[in-house]
Amino acid sequence: MSVPAQHGLLRVVLPVPLRREFDYLCPLPLPAKGCRVTVPFGNRTLVALVLAHPEHSDVPPARLKTVTAVLDRRPILAEAELHLLAWAARYYLHAPGEVYFQALPTLLRKGEAACYRSMDYWHLLDPNTEAPAQAIKQRQALLLLRQGPLTAGELDARGISGAVLQAMARKQLIEKKEQLPDHIDWRALMGIAQEDKPRLGTEQALAVSLLHRAAGFSPFLLEGITGSGKTEVYLQAMEPVLQAGNQVLVLVPEIGLTPQTIARFQRRFRVPVSTLHSGMSERERLDAWLACRDGSTAVVIGTRSALLTPFQRLGLIIIDEEHDTSFKQQDGFRYHARDMALLRAQQLNIPIILGSATPSFESLHNAAAGKYRLLTLSQRPGTATVARHQLLDSKHVQLHAGLSPQLIQLMTQELADGNQVMLFLNRRGYAPALLCHDCGWLADCERCDAHYTWHKHRGRLHCHHCDHQRPVPPRCPHCGSDQLLGTGLGTEQVEQALAGLFPQYATIRIDRDNTRRKGSFQQHLEGIRAGKYQILIGTQMLAKGHHFPDVTLVAMLDVDGALFASDFRATERFAQLYIQVAGRAGRASKPGRVVLQTHHPDHALLQDLANQGYRHFARGALQERQAALLPPFSFQALFRVQATKAHYCQDFLQQLAGQLSPGLPPAVLCIGPMSAQMERKAGQYRYQLLLQASSRRELASTCRQALALIESLPAARKVRWSLDIDPVEIW
Template identity: 35%
Template sequence: MNRVRLLVLNAALGPLDYRVPDGMVVKPGSVVRAPLGPREIFGIVWDEGRLDANSVPDSKLRPIFGVLPVPPLPDELRRLVEWTADYYCASPAAVARMVLSSGGALKGPATMTEYRLSGAEPERMTAQREQAMDRLQGEQATLRELAALTGVSEGVLRGLVNQGVLEPVAVDCDRPFPRADSLYAVPVLNPEQQAVADRFIAAVSDGGFTPFLLDGVTGSGKTEVYFEAMAAALERGKQVLVLLPEIALTEAFLKRFEDRFGAAPVTWHSSLKSTERRRAWRAIASGEAQVVVGARSALFLPYAKLGLIVVDEAHEISFKQDDGVRYNARDVAIMRGRFAKIPVVLASATPALESLQMAESGVYQRVELSARYGGAQLPAISVVDLRNDPPPRGRWLAPKLVEQLELRAERGEQSLLFLNRRGYAPLTLCRHCGYRFQCPNCSAWLVEHRFSQRLACHHCGHETPPPPACPECGTQDCLVACGPGVERIADEVAELLPEARVAVATSDTLNTPERASDFIAMAQAKQIDVIVGTQLVTKGFHFPELTLVGVVDADLGLEGGDLRAAERTYQQIAQVAGRAGRGTKPGEVLIQTRHPDAPVITALAAGDRDAFYAAETEARREAGAPPFGRWAAIIVSSEDEAEARDAARAIGGKRPELPDIAILGPAPAPLALLRGRYRYRLLVNARRTAQLQDVIREWLGAFQLPNSIRVSVDIDPYSFV
């Protein structure tokens, strides 16, 4: 090859052509350094004829500088980049950035210097030095990472280095990970589990693309079953990818994995330090990493010999990326399996309707685990009608639920209260003038967080301390918290059960792997009596002594304009109900609601999942909604409201008139202001036969809009705000 086309990581540039110098060997997938003006950029050598670009004469081509010391990206990964960009109407460059997500990994083998406490004391102790030393116990990292961890400047840490308080440690950046042993602790499965495991093992052994839907009730041993498929892949020298929806779930999974295989897997998520990301990326690309457990972005890593993909809790909306490339990791995992010709297992106790339909049509192989492992029984579920049995004024827990909490406390058993609302209260207002605290950057109320003494926006991250007086009328001590969040429920439990040990489990309190690990250890050691949590606690946790689950507000998820609201509510409540009675003691679930006759509530109370899904399927079919039709959202935004509105109207005015596509809007988005940008939305509803992406690309491609206006396309949207 003396001429190559590079996929560079800048979407505005598009693919670029370069000359290959004599003697340099490149192939499709090679990662190279190339000039761009006075700068040097990275690019991926792409297959001939697969990317369109402006033609440049041979005489004007600039030479590539060199090939980076990493293996070429596999063919199936390049096909995945193309498919993801095409399906989700994204630029290939934006997808490629997820592939080359560790710049340090591209520089080849290296050692680096990290620092740790030496045990010496500084000559002079200051408040910042004391803070740094307190937070550095057991830590080792670069100075920059230690500065972020401790909250002090790098200058303070360098002073500690100069005084010998921090000592340097030379670290091999590519030191190998511990090896997993497929025979370390082989479990004894019951006949139903063994039959499912045998199907997975056969698929791994035979090779080829086989998508499975593992549909098992909570506590049925889904993890143990797909562990056997992982063991089969390891025995054949293949790599395994396990996708989890939440970082907080990773710690519980890592413990179970280590118990089964004798070593921890490689992890991949946003909380990794840059050195950890580098080490993991290179181990994955070389094939040395055996099992990778990660968040959705782990799908785009360059596995050398991938043999199995598992998507745990595959129904979770956390697998949908809502900014950047707006992809659904569940669906991209299926496509990666197709391109790599390997099995893919989607595991869930409450599968997404789309997955069930694919199984119904024979595209996925559905395998079921119908009973809990070890004789444990599914919990009894009952409904508390808040119209007839309301909580006392100023309280949020109905008398019946309080009675059951007290009973569990007497027995020494654990309880879990579920409310999918972080913080103390969703709204704070002035009782004197009615002023409401709103985010300055978003059209959303500020949520009070009493643990951290702040008012916070859950959309943009804006925070401010609660003021002593109303900013509108100046009245002192007049602020009122309206509505409950998990912190308020925890306070109520503490008042009702003063001896109880209460823990709040949310993304605020379990926001690091260490905190999540501590929470799990305390709960399993029965050092927590009542857990109050959000959707974070609905899945993945196994606490044998937890016998009561109370759903504080079952109607919360049914509010708003979410077209999947009923399905998501069913999944959340069914999942959190599955935390009860997982040991030898029977479990009970109480669902507080003001709408006991709602189809989703009656289905939960009756334990009739099939009836709920059948009704929901029929409603979707009539509405032309997924999986029977397709949606796409077009979001137009600008820092100037009039500019956003006019651009949205211009786009809406040129909408294509096609018989198999309906376009609604434009209209202000429910969250009309987000991060300082005004937003308008159009919703596209298309039949399955429509060439939806081609229509959208041609429609939007006709517009030349100012740089101040952003137009985003969301294929198969999950969020409608």
């Protein structure tokens, strides 16, 4: 039976976890590839994306269903994006529909029109109006609005809160009007603020010169110590790209940690600069996505998912802090934005810059193999110097909330000299466990193999693994004693101790607990730079990329556990964290000191990092990886399984391994099944099976074989499983 008259065939993908495409009938004329349609699927109607117009279908025409509506007159994804996503679905062996729909904003996935909506914009009532000198935020808002109307979201991204805008409106300095986004041709009006450009150092000038001469696909690894001016290299590398009318994509690990960078890009280039991140509303994301696709924005600064955004004329990709593990998606479609960015640059034949003070071992390996051009920045510009490193032996020393007498003395000296001190502790809360002093009872999470963290200020026990919370009990539920004590160290406890040790100095704590309110993190950072606080205590949020010119002493507390972790990547991550934290000290004209308190000052890793630096450590660690045939000298895929009972996971993985192992090629190693380090999390037992191979092709073939086997395994119905290609975390 043939296809009905006046109809054609469409091959589409659907947002379902099935590793296949689907054929539908559609009335002529057929929508182009990259358009959306709605189709019947079971008892639902779903949005689908058109991939092809096949001449024939394996499904008999009588069984083919018909498209119910065509949503787009022109493709919302161009051929280049479709090609990239097709590669990703094949490489990561993931359901193609979930891959393609990952590239669409939520509103487009729901079937909304791919068009802009009118929004509320703030306008100046009088361009010559001035705000009072003491109203710094209002003056900043007026300066921004003189360049043109902006939405509340755009102003908030630049540090102007809604409260500031409302106060200005009451003073009749500004007013709100509803209008469609004004998409001017930025190429005709583009300008570069020359007065903002500092004089380049020798290494910076050489790097910029090589980047300006780059033609076609050219991957560069920019390895620059913290404070060496990598951002300035990015900015000057972007100039000729923007002057040629092309767009630039800048990927950052977390948008909330880089407000300084965004503001710097906006000051330098008089072009539309957009952000793309999960903190935006669905409407804001769609409008920014459309502006990228239509070419009406010049620079896009975004997190991992921004890579999948369509661009009209993308001319350069920059990945800042390329080593950061947040570039790897850890659920659903588990792609690595850095690796996919390299493929996108290759497909578009454009340069790409990977920047970091602590490059990933994969990138260092590729640079050593000649796949990337290595650019090095080993000096800080101007009078800034590299901080001195010091290891403090905390054995046989009386610690006060994790602080040794020697560290307290160093802090006293720096604070007396008018400097700021930063303490790093990657554990929030008051204490990581609550203990009964009389019977030894520990407050354990009922759903995880973990202790509750005690948050003393809120009077709560909080599991940081499953997010379950409960009040602190007044007495021990085991013996009835009221002698409940915290064990271990958290940022809240250190903050309390600092208030007693240094009452004359203001202390600020920066962690996820006290930065939940929108805009609070930015306010804290501004207070630090303004000198409002002298002592800073925080987690990783405080360690990444911030420029605090008055911080002269940085100390890391309670990090010994990282020296003995079971994950083979643990030493690499610790080294990166150590260098990143150390990089907050002495970034301006004041000399800096980095102190690490440890019970193991003679540990080879600490000695190597403190005395030789990251590059020397990485060289030795890569040799060890090569001897052990670990990545990047081999390739891995991980089957993760979870279920309500441990034996469900074990049965499933044993069945899978039992059927796979007899036919495994010599290049592939099957390891497991094995339980996760935390076997039970959020009420689910977790197990895994690791495949490792010296050949990427052999590994992919084995994974495809495993996926085919899973469909026939009886135990598969009792578990939730996933496949992670190139995992960066082993449970």
